[in-house]
Amino acid sequence: MTIVTVLGFTAATLTSLSFFPQAIKVIKTRDTKSISLIMYSMFTLGVFLWLLYGFFSNSMPVLIANIVTLIPATVVLILKIKEGNKN
Amino acid sequence: MTIVTVLGFTAATLTSLSFFPQAIKVIKTRDTKSISLIMYSMFTLGVFLWLLYGFFSNSMPVLIANIVTLIPATVVLILKIKEGNKN
Structure with missing residues (x-):
């Protein structure tokens, strides 16, 4: 495995897993006010197309x-639609 | 250009550009409270490694x-660090 391949796997792991802390924070706080609905609509659709x-x-x-990323991204999108701009 | 290639370009465009609405929202409102610092730290590093x-x-x-995505992701990360959990 070359250093470039290791770089790619590390990048993929970081960007895929990074959405879990955001999903956990939104589930705990139910606060989605500063989160952009447009971003998560575009991003979730994009991740689905990548899949x-x-x-x-x-x-x-x-x-x-992208299966890994789709899960937390969809959670944040659904809670953003549900909670809207409360808090 | 095959339909699969079109799918890939569409996915890349959506996921890359999706961070701009979030960066614009944060610049306008200075509200980063519901945004996860862990997410944007991991994501921005991951995007840099992808680059x-x-x-x-x-x-x-x-x-x-990933150059395109790095710009708004870094803006959100810097403002999250600066604004913290105000609002």
């Missing part, structure tokens, strides 16, 4: 990374 | 997509 891209181009890393 | 990965693996799309 399809990974599936149709037989790229397991892209498929798995 | 390096794109550079060293000569992948222009990965390099450009």
